[in-house]
Amino acid sequence: MIKINIRKKLHVGGGEVTVMVDTELQPQSFTALYGPSGAGKTTLLKILAGLLQPEQGIIEVNGETWLNTDRKINLPTHKRSIGFVFQDYALFSNMTVLENLRYALPNRKDEHLLQSLLLSVSMEGFENRKPDTLSGGQKQRIALIRALVRKPQLLLLDEPLSALDHEMRVSLQYELQRLHKDYQLTTIMVSHHLPEIYRLVDWVLQINEGQLTNSGAPVDLFGLHHNTNTITLVGEVVTLHEDIADVLIENNIISIKTSELIKAGDKVTVSCHATNLTLKKLS
């Protein structure tokens, strides 16, 4: 069980946001932090890692207290059992791939573990390459397995796949899913990408302006249910003319007559009753 109860003031873009999250996560769950940028998702991740200090808070991971501001307990980052994957990979360019992995290894006797990790992401043979000579997807694979070398209790991912093209993204999603299961990890991932969230996670924490506004399984949270003929799409109001709203959904604009009190920029759901659904594979 992972208990999180934290409060931290944050200065973003001239305003002040208080990040306040009080929640519990199951061991071996895969959780997504979802919400607009500047909502405090990365801040929450860094607080869990001990890279930022909240004004007040308690973090307990599987019975071990990592942070308790009332009891003045604050485990430093390097003593917390975590793996952290950064958006910019954060590979050490002064070291080779193998040296990057070995750097994370607590005991030199476990060197064989590095080979099996390399194998698990099909990166064997890249041991002596410098990170600067790798592609984005390869870098992210190395960053991912480097975070797993210490067998962390908590794997924290800060938009790990956002810099990759679609194909690479999908293939890494599957690898991530496999590693999560194989290593029995408890994973928390910041993500904006709904397909990614559906594919990978079993729990979503929705964060808005620092507050935890919603949590639940992705299907419950985003209103998509199985076995229903009602389709609900999430979109953003682009323009509004009298009672006709133009709503951007993915890359399509749909015009809808509405009596809701909305303005341009609002996030909305668009529901429709569908009959005669047909499916066609894209070539």
Place this chain on the structure above:
Amino acid sequence: MDYQPLLLTLKLALITTVCLLVVGIPLAALLAKSNSRFKPVAEAVISLPLVLPPSVMGFYLLLAFSPNYSLGHWLESAFNLRLVFSFTGLVISSMLYSLPFMVHPVQAGLQALPSSLREASQTLGKSSTQTFFKVLLPNIKPALLTGTVLTFAHTLGEFGLVLMIGGNIPGVTRVASIAIYDEVESLNFSAAHRYAAVLLVTSFVILLSVYTFNRRLFHKRIAA
């Protein structure tokens, strides 16, 4: 030609550079990390030698080191150490004089590193000290090289400060730049010329090698 002033210059520059690596790197790291409101004060003090005439610095250091004043008196009574007109005094004043040349590049180098490098190292179970020596320093090699070489070259060229603190004692404080001045004073131009030419060529070669090396490093990064 008397090689003693040249060897003394070399010795002074080497010792100053090594001492400044030891002192300057932690200082630069502290400044790069600090958010204190006293940081600008510290930065201004460190940068003073860039704008101050060496004679001004030399004058105040002369007063400070003099046994007639409290610091100098204390040093002499407690450690039997006299800093005026001594080689040790020259090393200490050279360190102060070249401090910005070491601190500035290293501080800038550290500040330019993405914070995720430090953070990643900590999440991989490494302490701040391990992170500093194994990740941060190796990733600012060009800055370290620039700091080292500029400090060395700047100490080679020191004159006003040495004259004030050290005077002109052969084998102790008579460095090349002082020897040139001395030879010119006694109208011995050919001797002055030899010292001057050695300093000129040395300084140029040092700077040229830094720029060449950093350029190569830069191109390697781009190519990668």
